[in-house]
Amino acid sequence: MFRRLGRFLAALALTATTTVVGVTLTAGAAQADGCYTWGRTLAQGASGEDVRQLQIRVAGYPGYGAVLTLDGAYGPATRSAVIRFQQAYGLPADGIAGPQTFNRLYALQDDDCTPANFSYAELNKCNSDWSGGAVSASTARFNALVSMWKLQAMRHALGDVSIAISSSFRSYACNSAVGGASNSRHLYGDGVDLVGSPSFCRLAQQARYHGFGQILGPGYPDHNDHTHVAAVGGWSAPNCGI
Numbered sequence: 001m002f003r004r005l006g007r008f009l010a011a012l013a014l015t016a017t018t019t020v021v022g023v024t025l026t027a028g029a030a031q032a033d034g035c036y037t038w039g040r041t042l043a044q045g046a047s048g049e050d051v052r053q054l055q056i057r058v059a060g061y062p063g064y065g066a067v068l069t070l071d072g073a074y075g076p077a078t079r080s081a082v083i084r085f086q087q088a089y090g091l092p093a094d095g096i097a098g099p100q101t102f103n104r105l106y107a108l109q110d111d112d113c114t115p116a117n118f119s120y121a122e123l124n125k126c127n128s129d130w131s132g133g134a135v136s137a138s139t140a141r142f143n144a145l146v147s148m149w150k151l152q153a154m155r156h157a158l159g160d161v162s163i164a165i166s167s168s169f170r171s172y173a174c175n176s177a178v179g180g181a182s183n184s185r186h187l188y189g190d191g192v193d194l195v196g197s198p199s200f201c202r203l204a205q206q207a208r209y210h211g212f213g214q215i216l217g218p219g220y221p222d223h224n225d226h227t228h229v230a231a232v233g234g235w236s237a238p239n240c241g242i
């Protein structure tokens, strides 16, 4: 409740007023969002950390078979991703990230910067600190964050269905315990195993539009009981036409 109210007030502050009558704003509430606040409108040609923060959150909108580069440079691919995001949420699709686009992102993200429908805890059922994988703990955690934003886009495209995750980040110890491949993307934090409904093939097919460079599903060895998605590695789900 307080969080939603905070977002509403923050949105007001961002779009127009500097004071909200009758409400005492704390220092924290002056921020538009508990995670990250953009301070300028962004368009093609812009660069910087604010562009990179935008890229992370539209990483699920690169178009079929593409992966958006998170380089902080607002080029044509970022513009296209912003347009797809705007279209997905019924916003004017001009490819420019301004208050309307930022407000939609604020509404979608939690204070720890994860998208509303996924959490770090869901992506790491292995240990508490993201250590012991193939990359540093901070990199693994970041890779998981990017996968979550891709999954958020995919979830929305599927009609805001809930997507169940059986396994994501794994240390080498956790990976060995479940018999994971020695080069598994789960060791990097971006590999995610999807289960439940929609069907594994429906998930695999939809994933092709949301920035997953690796999709492994039904028909690929050991993937008849889930669909695996990750940042890189190629696609194979022969039973799904992939």
Ligand SMILES: [Zn+2]
Binding pocket: 186, 191, 192, 193, 228, 229
């Ligand atoms: Zn997997």
